[in-house]
Amino acid sequence: MWLIPDPVVRFFHRMASPPHFYAFTERLMPWLTAVFVLLLGCGLYGGLILAPPDYQQGDSYRIIYIHVPAAWMSLFIYVVMAVTGAIGLIWRIKLAEIVMISSASIGAGFTFIALVTGSLWGKPMWGAWWVWDARLTSELILLFLYLGVIGLYGAIDDKRMASRAVAILALVGVVNIPIIHYSVEWWNTLHQGPTVTKLDKPSIHVTMLVPLLLMALAFKVYYLIAMIQHARVELLQRERNSQWVKNIAAGSAK
16 A cells, blocks of 8 residues: 655645745745746747757747746646645645635736737737637636636635635636647647657657756746745735734734
């Protein structure tokens, strides 16, 4: 029987404690920021300077270094929301609820970027800013799901009840994630098929692939930074009457 090591269990148990989460993320933030700047700088330099022009698209393909990581993040963050929403529903862990709602606006931003950059890329490739393609349409639905989560959470005053309602919406909407991912395989679409995630080997040269993966990592680290900042603010608002928050406020006032 596979067992989770005790140190891992203790770490996640401590992270579920609001005071420990707040203190730990405060120490973590400078390191995450440094890693993000390094990855972003290397990714942009590799993608915009070192990578050669594409033999068909020329330099216009370079928008993939924003579009593709943003699209990946739009799916990844929604899955995080669904998982943390389920944890919040089952075990009533407050931090899971906070991570879920703190991720919503960031995921909506990445989804919007993916749609806009996709349109900019699609105009010279397809001759139109927008087509009702299966991939594009399902990605647009994902944006509406994010906006629905944000709107529903803001419409309910009791934030614990709002978190449960949002978690249910996130879990129902997660069915859209495999539709987005496999849409280019299930239907005849204009959208380009998979190039990086093919099982045999990627259809993209390594000089183009490495910067793309660096940008994807940079976007993930950015998500962590932004989510933690949102979560810390949300946590302080929910715990404003707790002693540990009053101690922080008293320390800041000195």
